[in-house]
Amino acid sequence: MSSSMHLAEDLYKKDVTSEPIRKGFGRGLLEAGKRNSNVVALCADLTESTQIHLFAKEFPERFIEVGIAEQNLATVGAGLAAMGKIPFISSYAAFSPGRNWEQIKTTACINQRPVKVIGSHAGLYTGPDGATHQMLEDIALMRALPNMAVIVPCDSVEAEKATLAMANHPQANYLRVARDSSPIVTTTHTPFEIGKAYVFAKGDDITLVATGTMTYQALMAAEMLFKDGIDAEVVHVPTIKPLDGVTLLHSVRKTKHVITIEEAQINGGLGSAVAELLGEHAPTPLLRMGIKDRFGESGQPAELLEHFGLTAKNIRLAAVHMLETNHK
């Protein structure tokens, strides 16, 4: 295991500390607001659930409630950015960017305004709300946009750092955060930079490329695989666009086997991004784990991860199978 990454000390314990990723965003935004008076926040009637209330309470004059109107959320944000503000616009990812993608494309991306889009309640951790609210297509949608960075932190600690980095980033950005508690993987000392991928566990046999909450599952899988005698490398990809091809190719050229794991549609998501990279630069046996061209459903996050085959156990089996198949 890599020590330079300063991962959480209790990471491999059964009672690992957990917290909703969105809480890290809320703290990061409050801190960004303290550091820079141009930071403003907008919300579409979901102030507390998107954790923007911390900022709104401290800086009421810099908080704008647009009501249940996500298209306006994006256009008003672009107008604020035009005047030198750094707008963080937040709603559920299902609605922003789910509903206002074209507004984001035109008024933030083509128009080159640094609107910061926060997609809360993304992925399966939205749980009981069901398919309509479990946004699984956001990575694909946002990855297709020029002038847009796509950031998917693995825990609340990284989300806080990502939020602060976004406030200093010149372009429009998308930050994907989840509703329910998930294990805290990193610490304040773990490095984070927009556009960088990080080797969270070193190994020579297979590369597990993970993003968001799946990075924890990949690390747990690597731990199991180690006991199986398989040395898995875990590459955490908190920025899906721009993709850190250097770090990924370095790992893949060594291990020659790749599994991508994400809590999102594999079509257009991290799996696609890695497939594109490998296809052009280092064709390598690849398995994409994630949501496979279907919608979610109601349930507790743990039940859903089990149902969709996105637990450490599933990753371990997939890795063992891949190595067996390719060594026959």
Add this chain to the structure above:
Amino acid sequence: MVKKMSIKELEKKAYDVRIDIIKMLEHAGNGHSAGPLDLADMMTALYFDVLKHDPKKPDWDERDLFIMSNGHCAPVLYAVMAHAGYFDKKELMTLRRFGSRLQGHPERTSLPGLETTSGPLGEGLGQAAGMALAMKMDQQSHRWIYCMMGDGELNEGNIWESAMLVAKYKLSNVIGIVDRNNIQIDGTTEYVMPLEDLKGKWESFGWHVIEIDGHNIEAFIDACAMARAIVEKPVVIIAHTIPGKGVDYMEYDYHWHGIAVGIADVAGAPPKHDQAAVALRELRSLKGKITGDHE
């Protein structure tokens, strides 16, 4: 700064702008005709009288902001900007061509003086609102933000989301202008998606409404002054216009919403190879004789 003109001079200038629009569209071989022609009077008034701006300093931080939410009317925006001195008039003939700064729909980053990128409808008023909110935070609300919208554009829900927000935050330095020309691509507005009672709609959204003849330059300048004087509510100017204004065979005919002169034979119009020449002859002969004929 732009030299102030008399109403007579502005009216003449509007016809020069129309002539350029026809030439630009003929040269480009595609683009929208009706809206740009009917906006020529108000756009001329904006850039030569109403707006506080400086073509030599497009980033001047005391300028008023003009947003063309109905981006398909770009030809008239480019034409008045060139006449005002933002760039050389010769460049007008590059409209819609590869490598041109005059993109088919206005693209902010390609041409100094544009405040937004537009084309996809319904997005200007929200950006105007965001700009006004920022000005409020920075005690800059003495600057005015004019947002031009098409009437067909008012089909878009985003417009009404923005209308509610502008009223909620009392952003009275936002002035809306609706080009009420009664047409959109598929037909008349009342056939495609009825807008009336349009005045009542805006009023019920918390706006003060001023209705004018959009070809009466003096009335438009007065309406803008009145809009700036009303501070309790945001103001929208519903400007009644004649689509294709100035070219007889285009006037009132929705077929000219989305096409340029010279590319298709249209019932009631000259054959396509003659359309531009007929339009130009008509516009030139109307010079100086148009005062008050639509009141």
